[in-house]
Amino acid sequence: MSGTVYGVAGGSVEDLGTDAAKTGREGEESTGRVLDRIAVETQRDVWHDLNVPARGIEANIDHIVTGGRVLLIIDAKRWKPGFYWTLDDTSFRWLTKVEHADRRTMPMIQQRLSAHIPRALVRRPVVSIEASRDGRVNVSFLHIPGADAIPSAALPRRVRSRVPDEPTDPDLTAALFPLLRSS
Numbered sequence: 001m002s003g004t005v006y007g008v009a010g011g012s013v014e015d016l017g018t019d020a021a022k023t024g025r026e027g028e029e030s031t032g033r034v035l036d037r038i039a040v041e042t043q044r045d046v047w048h049d050l051n052v053p054a055r056g057i058e059a060n061i062d063h064i065v066t067g068g069r070v071l072l073i074i075d076a077k078r079w080k081p082g083f084y085w086t087l088d089d090t091s092f093r094w095l096t097k098v099e100h101a102d103r104r105t106m107p108m109i110q111q112r113l114s115a116h117i118p119r120a121l122v123r124r125p126v127v128s129i130e131a132s133r134d135g136r137v138n139v140s141f142l143h144i145p146g147a148d149a150i151p152s153a154a155l156p157r158r159v160r161s162r163v164p165d166e167p168t169d170p171d172l173t174a175a176l177f178p179l180l181r182s183s
Contacts, residue, residue, distance in 0.1 A: 001167075003039035003067075007048035008032075009076075011182035012060055023132050027078030028062050031128055031152065035063055035074070038159055043067065045168045050179040052109055053116035059105055060181060061113075065159050066168040071117070071176075072159065073109055073125035075147065081135025086143040107146030117175040123162050124148060128155045 009032020013025040047064040063074040091101035130152035
């Protein structure tokens, strides 16, 4: 028995006229392929491109993996190669500030999903980061507020360790399905 894939990875990345949007979509699609493989090889379900369950919030959730009553939020990033680190709540790539790493959206998303699905165990979110071009992204000393920053190569291992390999609780499926942005 295999899991189910819901939604389309990168389905709602806006304004593809910008290089940043193209890179963002490519990162979401790349992460989506890794997660889709997990769904095929296990009983875990994979969800792509969901709305945050809160009025007036336009943010999306890139990916969620579910198994049993457990839910893992995954934000996909594709960043320039380099050494990323954080000091006093300010993040850097080498010596250049990277303000996008300091956004506090992940704890808000985790809190909103916990409130939306009280029966779910919503694990600490993961930000999966891959290089946007040749080179390596080192995130060993990067601290993203409310989330674990990991290199994209570590994503399958993280999913296996944090989400049980079992069918998703039907209440979770029923609560997540209306949040899908695409089908």
